Amino acid sequence: DAKTTQPPSMDCAEGRAANLPCNHSTISGNEYVYWYRQIHSQGPQYIIHGLKNNETNEMASLIITEDRKSSTLILPHATLRDTAVYYCIVRVAGTGNQFYFGTGTSLTVIP
């Protein structure tokens, strides 16, 4: 039951902003949008999450459209170490509603 759709792969030039899109057209009003990334041979790493408002932290920014049917993760100045698979997950905050990972977007940052 795929709740999110992401492009399978993207490239980004080093130093430029990486904009990773995610469609979640069936999202419910109480479902959060979470972003994780997985660098080869490591466990998934939490990046950011949000409900309605745009969010920013030291790693990235999350832009959620007003209708909440899509979102974009922005890495403002991509580095080679940002090369990873990025997962967009929607989830209701509460017990019994767990994190299900799709296939994600494989981001390659090019020197």
Added chain:
Amino acid sequence: DAGVIQSPRHEVTEMGQEVTLRCKPISGHDYLFWYRQTMMRGLELLIYFNNNVPIDDSGMPEDRFSAKMPNASFSTLKIQPSEPRDSAVYFCASRGGVSSPLHFGNGTRLTVT
């Protein structure tokens, strides 16, 4: 904070042998999850615990798999007997409150020959 700690990092065993994977969650986290990752199936949730009690084990593939959490700081995932198709990376993750994000360990790469 040391993060979620898993051991061993790598395990190679022969078919039919028992395998035990170990996990120490982040202190204070009351949810613990076991995931399995393969190229074919991606990341799959196997089982999760809340306050040391198994809540949902519907992702456990077969009776050969079992998981325990004897206390808040330790969990095991056991496969007995192991089969080649169990070869995968097994991740443990923990989180605090219900809206908190998951924190993953670096996984155990299991190879069953």
